[in-house]
Amino acid sequence: MKISVKKQILNENDLIARKNRKFFDSCGTTAFNIMASPGAGKTSFILAVRTFLPKTKRIGVMEGDVASRIDTDRILSYGIPAVQINTGGNCHLDALMVKKALSQLSIRRLDILFIENVGNLICPANVNLGTHDNIVIASVPEGDDKPYKYPGMFKTADLVVLNKIDLIEVFKFNLEYFTHGIRMVNPNVKLLAASCTGKRGIREVSDWIVNQSL
Amino acid sequence: MKISVKKQILNENDLIARKNRKFFDSCGTTAFNIMASPGAGKTSFILAVRTFLPKTKRIGVMEGDVASRIDTDRILSYGIPAVQINTGGNCHLDALMVKKALSQLSIRRLDILFIENVGNLICPANVNLGTHDNIVIASVPEGDDKPYKYPGMFKTADLVVLNKIDLIEVFKFNLEYFTHGIRMVNPNVKLLAASCTGKRGIREVSDWIVNQSL
Numbered sequence: 001m002k003i004s005v006k007k008q009i010l011n012e013n014d015l016i017a018r019k020n021r022k023f024f025d026s027c028g029t030t031a032f033n034i035m036a037s038p039g040a041g042k043t044s045f046i047l048a049v050r051t052f053l054p055k056t057k058r059i060g061v062m063e064g065d066v067a068s069r070i071d072t073d074r075i076l077s078y079g080i081p082a083v084q085i086n087t088g089g090n091c092h093l094d095a096l097m098v099k100k101a102l103s104q105l106s107i108r109r110l111d112i113l114f115i116e117n118v119g120n121l122i123c124p125a126n127v128n129l130g131t132h133d134n135i136v137i138a139s140v141p142e143g144d145d146k147p148y149k150y151p152g153m154f155k156t157a158d159l160v161v162l163n164k165i166d167l168i169e170v171f172k173f174n175l176e177y178f179t180h181g182i183r184m185v186n187p188n189v190k191l192l193a194a195s196c197t198g199k200r201g202i203r204e205v206s207d208w209i210v211n212q213s214l
Numbered sequence: 215m216k217i218s219v220k221k222q223i224l225n226e227n228d229l230i231a232r233k234n235r236k237f238f239d240s241c242g243t244t245a246f247n248i249m250a251s252p253g254a255g256k257t258s259f260i261l262a263v264r265t266f267l268p269k270t271k272r273i274g275v276m277e278g279d280v281a282s283r284i285d286t287d288r289i290l291s292y293g294i295p296a297v298q299i300n301t302g303g304n305c306h307l308d309a310l311m312v313k314k315a316l317s318q319l320s321i322r323r324l325d326i327l328f329i330e331n332v333g334n335l336i337c338p339a340n341v342n343l344g345t346h347d348n349i350v351i352a353s354v355p356e357g358d359d360k361p362y363k364y365p366g367m368f369k370t371a372d373l374v375v376l377n378k379i380d381l382i383e384v385f386k387f388n389l390e391y392f393t394h395g396i397r398m399v400n401p402n403v404k405l406l407a408a409s410c411t412g413k414r415g416i417r418e419v420s421d422w423i424v425n426q427s428l
Contacts, residue, residue, distance in 0.1 A: 089366055119364075120305070121333065122305040123337070146252060148284060149282050167355075
């Protein structure tokens with residue numbers, strides 16, 4: 001019985017996700033689902049990428065958090081349209097939350113929508129939001145073993161960004177070991193290193209995003 | 215219907231958790247549920263604390279991970295009894311997983327059991343394992359806003375350890391803001407700063423653990 005209930009929930013989510021995708025496509029908006037551990041640098045990533053995107057690209061942001069609107073206020077302070085989704089206790093965004101929040105953003109005026117998921121390296125990987133691509137951000141202080149411990153998240157990625165790369169020596173981070181772990185679960189995923197606060201490697205990330213755009 | 219199914223699962227978990235607790239008590243073993251984001255330093259915490267505990271205290275470890283046995287192998291390499299729990303896709307340990315793993319450790323010979331939960335700052339907070347105390351580890355690179363974004367986890371803590379404290383300047387971490395966030399959700403929780411790899415602040419943590427012990 002438990003299984004059938006779960007399946008029903010998943011199907012309902014996938015159905016709404018499909019509608020979200022159709023809506024994005026009809027608006028000419030490319031949507032990215034940004035996933036990472038808490039504090040890996042999702043908001044800094046969005047702010048850094050924005051400075052390298054062509055000026056003609058209009059971006060908007062959805063911020064997913066269990067509580068608070070800290071990240072939305074930060075994004076808004078840069079003049080970027082943003083809307084906060086607070087999940088209460090929920091550990092990930094779902095397609096319905098995104099659908100409801102869409103009415104609060106003028107999506108038709110946006111070329112790119114960044115959806116910052118709840119900070120969590122497990123649950124968000126399994127929930128389709130209707131976005132076009134999944135961007136997973138890992139960060140050096142978390143350690144080089146994350147792909148081995150959280151394979152599901154890295155498997156679902158279209159782009160993996162290794163953030164806080166300037167601290168690679170401080171944390172004795174083994175890039176080869178990390179890369180091997182990524183390749184094991186997702187052989188063809190694009191992998192880029194960056195420092196979102198130092199703006200290092202962000203041009204390559206920005207170019208990848210533009211290439212994926214509709 | 216969904217609610218009743220969920221309730222049933224929770225009650226079943228709590229029932230097993232109660233049995234786990236009784237078993238710990240009958241063995242004279244104090245059990246700690248260690249929770250944190252991925253890469254905050256849970257395993258390093260256990261290894262650091264161990265060096266400051268009285269030699270008479272015998273410790274054992276349960277390692278919770280979605281996949282891999284990296285942490286268990288690391289703990290075993292120090293001669294500490296350890297058992298791995300792989301949750302598959304599950305984002306947290308539950309009381310039944312702990313109960314099953316208990317048969318693989320000689321609990322009666324242990325004074326302290328550290329249960330390292332899956333790296334996740336949300337879901338593990340709501341699942342009782344039968345342990346005596348919750349230790350939540352935050353780390354400086356994650357940022358000072360975590361108590362505001364993940365209040366449930368910090369609310370459930372008996373001890374909060376702020377790890378990687380040696381990097382407080384590098385990350386411009388605002389300790390006052392962090393502490394204020396903790397106090398908002400959990401006014402009386404014990405809060406200690408530490409560097410688990412540098413062994414800074416670990417004596418205070420070790421003293422707290424001994425004080426909590428049966």
